[in-house]
Every structure is written in structure tokens, then in C-alpha cells.
Amino acid sequence: MNKNKILLLFAHPSPHRSEVxxxxxxxxxSLDYVTAVDLYAEYPTYNIDIDKEQSxxxxxxxxxxxxxxxxxxxxxxxxxxxxxVLEYGYAYGSKGTALHGKKFICAISAGGKEQAYHADGFNxxxxxxxxxxxxxxxxxxxxxxxxxxxxxxxxxxxxxNKLGSHLEQWQQLLELLNTxxxxxxxxxxxxxxxxxxxxxxxxxxxxx
Amino acid sequence: xTVYFIQAFIYxxxxxxxxxxxxxxxxxxxxxxLIAGVVIGPITGIVGHETLTIQHFAEFGxxxxxxxxxxxxxxxxxxxxxxxxxxxxxxQVVVTSLLIGAVALLFNQPLTVAFAIGLTxxxxxxxxxLQTFNEKGLTKTEGGQNAxxxxxxxxxxxxxxxxxxxxxxxxxxxxxxxxxxxxxxHHEQLSLVAGLxxxxxxxxxxxxxxxxxxxxxxxxxxxxxxxxxxGLREIFVATALLIVIGIAALMSLVGLSPALGxxxxxxxxxxxxxxxxLESNIEPFKGLLLGLFFITVGAGINFTILTDxxxxxxxxxxxxxxxxxxxxxxxxxxxxxxNSDRWLFALSLAQAGEFGFxxxxxxxxxxxxxxxxxxxxxxxxxxSMFLTPALFIIFDKVILPRYQDANNDQPFDExxxxxxxxxxxxxxxxxxxxxxxxANGVSTVVMDLNATQIDNLRKVNIKxxxxxxxxxxxxxxxxxxxxxxxxxxxxxxxNAKAIVHYVKQTYPHVKVLARAFDKGHNYELKHxxxxxxxxxxxxxxxxxxxxxxxxLGFHPFLVEQKKNMFFQTEEQxxxxxxxxxxxxxxxxxxxxxxxxxxxxxxxxxxxxxxTDRMDNHNSEERGWTPPPKGYEANFDD
Numbered sequence: 051m052n053k054n055k056i057l058l059l060f061a062h063p064s065p066h067r068s069e070v071x072x073x074x075x076x077x078x079x080s081l082d083y084v085t086a087v088d089l090y091a092e093y094p095t096y097n098i099d100i101d102k103e104q105s106x107x108x109x110x111x112x113x114x115x116x117x118x119x120x121x122x123x124x125x126x127x128x129x130x131x132x133x134x135v136l137e138y139g140y141a142y143g144s145k146g147t148a149l150h151g152k153k154f155i156c157a158i159s160a161g162g163k164e165q166a167y168h169a170d171g172f173n174x175x176x177x178x179x180x181x182x183x184x185x186x187x188x189x190x191x192x193x194x195x196x197x198x199x200x201x202x203x204x205x206x207x208x209x210x211n212k213l214g215s216h217l218e219q220w221q222q223l224l225e226l227l228n229t230x231x232x233x234x235x236x237x238x239x240x241x242x243x244x245x246x247x248x249x250x251x252x253x254x255x256x257x258x
Numbered sequence: 259x260t261v262y263f264i265q266a267f268i269y270x271x272x273x274x275x276x277x278x279x280x281x282x283x284x285x286x287x288x289x290x291x292l293i294a295g296v297v298i299g300p301i302t303g304i305v306g307h308e309t310l311t312i313q314h315f316a317e318f319g320x321x322x323x324x325x326x327x328x329x330x331x332x333x334x335x336x337x338x339x340x341x342x343x344x345x346x347x348x349x350q351v352v353v354t355s356l357l358i359g360a361v362a363l364l365f366n367q368p369l370t371v372a373f374a375i376g377l378t379x380x381x382x383x384x385x386x387x388l389q390t391f392n393e394k395g396l397t398k399t400e401g402g403q404n405a406x407x408x409x410x411x412x413x414x415x416x417x418x419x420x421x422x423x424x425x426x427x428x429x430x431x432x433x434x435x436x437x438x439x440x441x442x443x444h445h446e447q448l449s450l451v452a453g454l455x456x457x458x459x460x461x462x463x464x465x466x467x468x469x470x471x472x473x474x475x476x477x478x479x480x481x482x483x484x485x486x487x488x489g490l491r492e493i494f495v496a497t498a499l500l501i502v503i504g505i506a507a508l509m510s511l512v513g514l515s516p517a518l519g520x521x522x523x524x525x526x527x528x529x530x531x532x533x534x535x536l537e538s539n540i541e542p543f544k545g546l547l548l549g550l551f552f553i554t555v556g557a558g559i560n561f562t563i564l565t566d567x568x569x570x571x572x573x574x575x576x577x578x579x580x581x582x583x584x585x586x587x588x589x590x591x592x593x594x595x596x597n598s599d600r601w602l603f604a605l606s607l608a609q610a611g612e613f614g615f616x617x618x619x620x621x622x623x624x625x626x627x628x629x630x631x632x633x634x635x636x637x638x639x640x641x642s643m644f645l646t647p648a649l650f651i652i653f654d655k656v657i658l659p660r661y662q663d664a665n666n667d668q669p670f671d672e673x674x675x676x677x678x679x680x681x682x683x684x685x686x687x688x689x690x691x692x693x694x695x696x697a698n699g700v701s702t703v704v705m706d707l708n709a710t711q712i713d714n715l716r717k718v719n720i721k722x723x724x725x726x727x728x729x730x731x732x733x734x735x736x737x738x739x740x741x742x743x744x745x746x747x748x749x750x751x752x753n754a755k756a757i758v759h760y761v762k763q764t765y766p767h768v769k770v771l772a773r774a775f776d777k778g779h780n781y782e783l784k785h786x787x788x789x790x791x792x793x794x795x796x797x798x799x800x801x802x803x804x805x806x807x808x809x810l811g812f813h814p815f816l817v818e819q820k821k822n823m824f825f826q827t828e829e830q831x832x833x834x835x836x837x838x839x840x841x842x843x844x845x846x847x848x849x850x851x852x853x854x855x856x857x858x859x860x861x862x863x864x865x866x867x868x869t870d871r872m873d874n875h876n877s878e879e880r881g882w883t884p885p886p887k888g889y890e891a892n893f894d895d
Contacts, residue, residue, distance in 0.1 A: 138889065
């Protein structure tokens with residue numbers, strides 16, 4: 051059986067300060083079914099090679115945007131990437147069907163607490179709601195949108211052992227995406243895909 | 259005259275045969291020299307009594323070695339290492355001296371002799387150990403670093419030892435020697451201070467040390483600059499020798515150790531811009547003289563003593579090495595050196611060293627240790643050095659594999675050593691490169707041939723060294739082996755090519771980044787193996803061109819895109835131009851095809867700039883072109 055190939059587009063403008071995203075990225079880099087691209091390293095002057103990026107997209111089945119959550123959105127290079135690469139006639143429009151059927155997911159790290167991303171919380175919206183531009187971009191380009199993979203309170207994650215369990219979930223997620231064993235209908239309406247992943251862990255620990 | 263030629267020939271041929279052989283067998287060059295000496299001395303008996311005279315001459319190699327040790331010791335670096343130097347190194351010297359001295363007491367040696375023996379055996383072999391670390395790539399390991407600080411401390415400790423040992427003189431040996439001397443020859447030693455009262459003697463000593471320090475600091479620079487500006491290489495070598503020999507002479511005249519004086523001068527000159535040039539000039543002399551010294555030690559080994567006391571000497575050797583290793587092991591525990599590094603630290607320094615030979619001959623001259631005892635101990639020192647390669651082999655084959663499995667499970671170490679960058683040529687180009695690197699905390703070694711330029715840079719606190727980067731030995735002293743990157747920015751086109759070629763051939767792991775004058779030079783550098791080349795005027799010209807466009811009223815962001823497109827198209831075309839050039843460079847360089855390609859490239863750039871793509875998007879602004887008018891009708895559903 052042909053397994054799914056994953057394209058991971060990583061956008062972090064200061065990876066030398068990264069405590070969460072870099073370990074996730076480095077892990078993904080070590081997997082042979084993941085093509086891990088550090089966008090800021092590849093395009094330090096934002097001079098994005100449209101042809102190269104489009105051919106990369108063509109060669110993969112799952113697209114992941116990985117980034118720290120900046121102002122309820124992505125760091126700027128990912129927006130630039132969308133503006134340049136998702137061209138009319140390629141990603142949308144009557145002939146723009148290149149991305150149809152691919153899966154799309156955002157992997158984010160947010161500084162705020164999980165409770166803050168709630169209707170009655172400090173940020174008033176869930177991360178799923180705040181990421182709606184990405185969700186609709188996926189819809190318009192014919193990709194299947196999955197709820198975000200999110201880490202909250204990211205600044206203190208390396209102090210607690212939260213980073214470890216997050217990394218574990220990341221490994222699970224990448225494997226599920228690769229094998230295609232992810233039950234899409236059961237995750238479709240979740241706020242974050244982590245909820246699905248944590249239940250996997252809990253249920254298996256119950257069985258023991 | 260003929261006799262000297264024959265002697266020199268014998269020594270040289272012994273070294274030429276034995277040293278490369280010993281290195282190939284993994285024994286190191288010091289052992290090679292010793293073996294060469296053993297072969298021409300005790301085994302075949304080709305050389306005889308003159309070895310002793312030659313040995314005194316060869317001891318000058320030790321003086322030069324200390325000068326070089328001093329050159330390596332920048333006061334700042336010493337200060338940064340102070341904890342490991344004094345703690346680890348100091349404790350090693352003191353504890354080992356005391357323990358071995360105590361053992362000597364058990365052998366019924368007088369207290370002073372026991373103490374001198376302890377000091378002698380507390381030292382390890384800098385030459386063997388550092389050489390082996392280099393060969394096996396262990397220099398950067400924690401064990402290697404700690405061993406280095408201990409060796410450094412030992413090298414420094416030699417100086418007070420040389421001053422201290424004469425005070426341990428045995429009265430009966432001194433009187434015996436004096437009467438022998440009085441009977442045999444009556445030649446007065448050349449001395450400035452003979453017969454002076456104590457206070458005047460003290461004054462003379464202080465004055466001469468002050469001369470070395472102050473003169474080294476203030477007079478050396480104008481002198482070197484004067485000589486450097488003459489452009490005569492051999493005169494620079496002569497100047498370097500003049501300084502070392504002059505200081506040695508001055509120190510002998512006032513009755514101080516020449517080694518101490520040159521060491522001081524070395525430290526004073528450690529911050530000088532001429533340091534690397536000095537080092538590369540003195541190094542071959544030092545190497546040869548030290549080699550000669552080891553040969554004479556080998557030649558002087560008394561085989562009858564070895565065969566007569568075979569068991570005792572073997573037992574002493576193993577005992578000394580065991581004690582030294584145990585002391586090191588204990589210190590490693592105290593200073594938290596762990597796992598394989600602890601083994602490396604303890605095993606690598608367990609031998610006695612070349613300074614042991616120096617101290618032994620020095621103690622004999624000063625009537626501290628009787629000749630018979632010294633001869634036996636010399637064999638112990640030599641044997642322990644012979645055994646060192648075996649210890650390294652044990653470390654490699656037995657100990658390291660045991661720790662490797664365990665190490666693999668640990669997380670990777672943080673890489674804090676970003677590697678050194680050597681910049682050849684700091685004119686208008688190299689200077690900017692260096693400023694950017696230094697501003698980002700990258701340690702650089704900068705070399706230039708223009709003494710005035712160096713002077714100017716030094717005035718604004720840029721660390722610069724005088725030196726010809728085309729000379730392999732200078733690149734070597736600048737540390738090309740450990741460097742990560744070499745930046746070639748020298749003004750001479752041909753020499754730039756030569757450096758790139760030499761470094762890529764000899765040190766393939768070093769990345770070479772080079773500045774080219776024009777396209778032709780660019781290809782030549784590429785052909786020579788440079789990893790990255792930039793034409794010196796290209797980017798500034800592009801920038802000025804872009805500025806011209808914006809000044810004409812083009813939108814700055816659009817101009818930026820056009821500039822990038824220009825650059826990219828040229829880069830791509832440049833690849834095929836290079837191939838064409840390489841093909842043509844066998845014969846004529848700018849042949850017909852090359853010119854045709856160049857014209858094609860210009861066409862390609864024009865096309866990239868102006869032609870619309872089939873999707874009616876200007877190529878360089880593809881991404882921001884809006885979709886066609888009325889496209890939204892398709893989204894009605």
C-alpha cells in the first residue's frame with residue numbers, strides 16, 4: 051500500500067529561540083516520509099520560488115503548516131507563501147485543481163493558556179475559529195481541512211514535562227497521517243486534533 | 259670539517275629513516291627520534307662521546323620550545339583557564355611529585371634527591387600527547403581539553419623547577435665536581451654578574467627581565483615592521499632567531515635560565531600581530547633541535563644498565579605510570595570528568611615526558627642527582643614514553659567501545675564551538691567580512707601582508723597578524739587544521755587561486771569562500787575548488803542599478819523583484835557558461851562558444867525581465883497578479 055507523503059512547511063523567524071517548534075521540526079526531519087522545509091532558512095529574503103513550491107505540493111499528500119501563533123495567525127512568510135504559491139489556475143479557479151484531495155493541517159504553538167481560547171475566555175475565540183482563514187483556504191483549494199494540532203502555554207512547556215507528551219502526540223499524529231489510519235469523521239468537529247490523540251493514549255492505558 | 263659533515267649526515271639519516279617509520283607505526287615522532295638515537299648509539303656504536311656536546315647544543319631546542327609555548331599563551335586565555343590550570347594542573351604536579359618523591363625515599367634516596375625525582379616524574383610528554391590527540395582527533399573532547407590544561411601547567415611549572423633545582427644540590431657532589439673541574443680545566447664562565455655583591459646581582463636580574471618585557475612590548479613592533487617592510491623573508495627569519503638567541507644570551511649572562519627568558523618574551527609577544535609569522539619561522543628550528551635532543555638522549559642510553567637492572571627498571575616504569583594514572587584518575591573524579599573522558603585523561607598523561615630528560619640532565623649538571631641514579635631514571639622516562647602509544651591503543655580498542663553504546667542514548671551535545679574562520683587578506687573587502695563576523699561573536703584569525711594596513715587595523719582593535727597566507731606553514735600556525743572556513747580575499751589573483759587550490763587539496767574539510775575580481779577569475783576559483791565565490795563588484799553594482807531604477811520612478815518593490823529575477827537568471831546561465839569555460843579553458847579561454855553563450859545569457863535576462871508568461875502574468879510579479887476579471891462568477895454555487 052502506498053503510504054501518504056507529508057510536506058511540512060515550517061515558519062519560525064527566530065528558530066534559535068524556539069523551545070517547542072524546533073524539537074518538533076527536527077523530529078519530523080528525521081522521518082523519511084516527511085519533507086521538512088524551513089521556509090525562513092530557504093527564503094531569508096522572502097524570494098519564494100513559486101515553481102519549486104508548486105512542484106513540492108504536487109509530490110505530497112498531506113500539507114502541514116507548522117508555526118508559532120503570531121497575532122492569531124502565522125508569521126508573515128507563510129502569508130507570503132500563500133499569496134505567491136496558491137496561484138489562480140493552480141490552486142483555485144476552474145482549472146486550479148492541483149491540491150484537490152490532499153489533507154491540510156496547521157500545527158501551532160500558542161503562548162496563551164488553553165482556557166483563554168474560549169468564547170468566555172481572554173481571547174474570546176477558539177484556535178479553530180481563529181484559524182478559519184486557513185480552513186477556508188483549504189476548502190477553496192479542495193483540500194481536506196483537519197482541526198489544528200496545538201500546544202498551549204508554550205513558553206512554560208519546556209519547564210514542565212508538557213513538551214515531552216506533546217512530542218509524543220506529534221509522533222502519533224505524523225504516523226497516523228502517514229498510514230492514513232486517521233478516522234476523519236471522528237476528528238472533523240474537534241477544536242484541536244490533540245483531543246483525538248489524547249483519547250487514543252487514555253483508551254490504551256485503560257485497556258492495560 | 260669532514261668530520262662534522264659525516265656526523266651531521268649520520269644524525270640526519272637516522273632521523274629521516276626512523277621518524278617517518280615510527281609515525282607510520284603510530285608511535286609518534288618523539289619515539290622515532292629516541293629509536294634513531296638508540297640505533298646509532300648503543301646498538302651500532304656509530305656515534306660516540308660527541309653526543310654529550312651535541313646534547314648541550316640541542317638543549318637550545320628546549321629554549322625555543324618554551325618561547326613557542328609562551329607565544330601560545332595569551333594572557334587573556336591564561337586567565338580564562340585559571341581554574342583548570344591551577345586546580346587541575348597544579349594539584350597534578352604537586353600530588354604526583356609528593357607521591358613519587360615518597361616512593362624514592364623508600365628506596366633510601368636522600369630527601370633532596372627524592373624531591374628532584376618527584377618533580378621530574380610529575381611531568382608528562384607534551385610532545386607525544388598533543389601530537390597523538392591531533393592525530394586521533396581527540397583535541398576537542400573533554401578529556402583532551404583537560405589534559406591540555408594539565409600539560410600547559412606542567413610546561414609553566416618547568417620554569418620555577420629550573421630555578422629551584424640548583425638549590426637542592428648535594429654538597430658532596432658539588433665538592434667532587436669542583437675539585438675535578440679545578441684539576442681538569444680552569445676556564446671562567448662568561449658572566450656579567452660574577453663577583454657582584456648580592457644587591458647589585460638582584461638589580462641586574464630585575465633589569466634584564468625588565469629589558470625583555472619592556473623591549474618585547476615596545477621595541478619589537480617597530481623592529482618587525484621595519485623588517486617586514488623590507489619584504490625580505492630571510493631577514494625576518496634572522497630577526498626571529500636574533501630575538502630568541504639574544505634573550506637566551508642575556509639571561510645566561512646574568513645567570514638566569516635562558517628558557518625562562520624566552521618564555522617571558524613569548525608571553526609578551528603573544529598578542530603581537532607578528533605572532534604567527536614568528537611561530538612559523540621558529541617552529542622548524544625548534545623541531546629539528548628538539549629532534550636532535552631526543553636523538554642524543556637515545557644515543558646516550560646505557561644498555562648495560564638496562565640489561566643489568568632489567569627487572570628493577572621495568573618495575574619502576576610500571577610503578578611510575580600506575581601512580582601517575584591513579585593521581586589523574588582521582589583528580590578527574592574531583593573535577594567531574596566523566597566516562598570515557600576520565601579514562602582518556604588518566605591514560606594519556608601517565609607517562610613521563612621530554613622535560614623529564616631535560617630536568618635529569620639539568621639535575622646532573624647541578625649536582626643534585628648522582629649520575630648513576632640519573633642514568634637509571636632516564637631509562638624509566640624513555641620506557642614510559644615507549645609505552646604511551648600502547649595506552650592509547652587500549653583506550654581506542656577497549657575503553658572507547660564500552661562507552662560508545664551508552665553515549666548514543668544521550669541527547670546530542672549543544673555545539674558551542676562554531677569553529678574558527680581564517681580570513682586571508684583584510685583590505686577593503688576582507689575587512690568588511692571580518693567586521694560582520696566579529697560583530698556576531700565568531701572568532702576569526704586575520705592575516706595580511708601589508709604591515710601598514712595591519713597597523714591601522716590594530717589601532718581600531720581588530721586582531722590582525724602579519725603574514726603571507728600563500729605559505730602553507732603560516733596557514734598551519736593560523737590553525738587551518740581546526741578551522742571551519744577560510745575566506746580568501748587577497749589582492750593577488752594568482753595567489754588567491756593558489757591558496758584555494760592548496761587548501762582544498764590538503765584540508766578538504768575546510769570550506770573555502772573566495773572573492774573574485776570578475777567572471778573569469780570567478781571560474782578560475784571555482785575550478786580551483788572554492789565552495790562559494792562572489793564577484794567583488796557584482797552586488798554593489800546591482801544595488802546601484804536598482805537605485806537608478808527607483809530614482810527613475812519605478813516602484814521600489816517592483817525594482818526589488820526585477821533585481822532578484824536578474825540575479826537568478828544570471829546565476830542559472832552562469833552554470834552553463836562555467837561548463838563551457840571549463841571545456842574551453844584547456845585551450846583558449848574566451849573562445850567562440852563562450853562568447854555566444856554570454857550573448858545568450860543577456861538575451862535570457864531580457865526575456866525574463868519583459869516577456870509575459872502564457873498566463874499573462876509578468877514572471878517576476880506572478881504571485882501578486884490578481885485573478886482575471888469576473889472569475890468570482892465560477893464560485894457561485
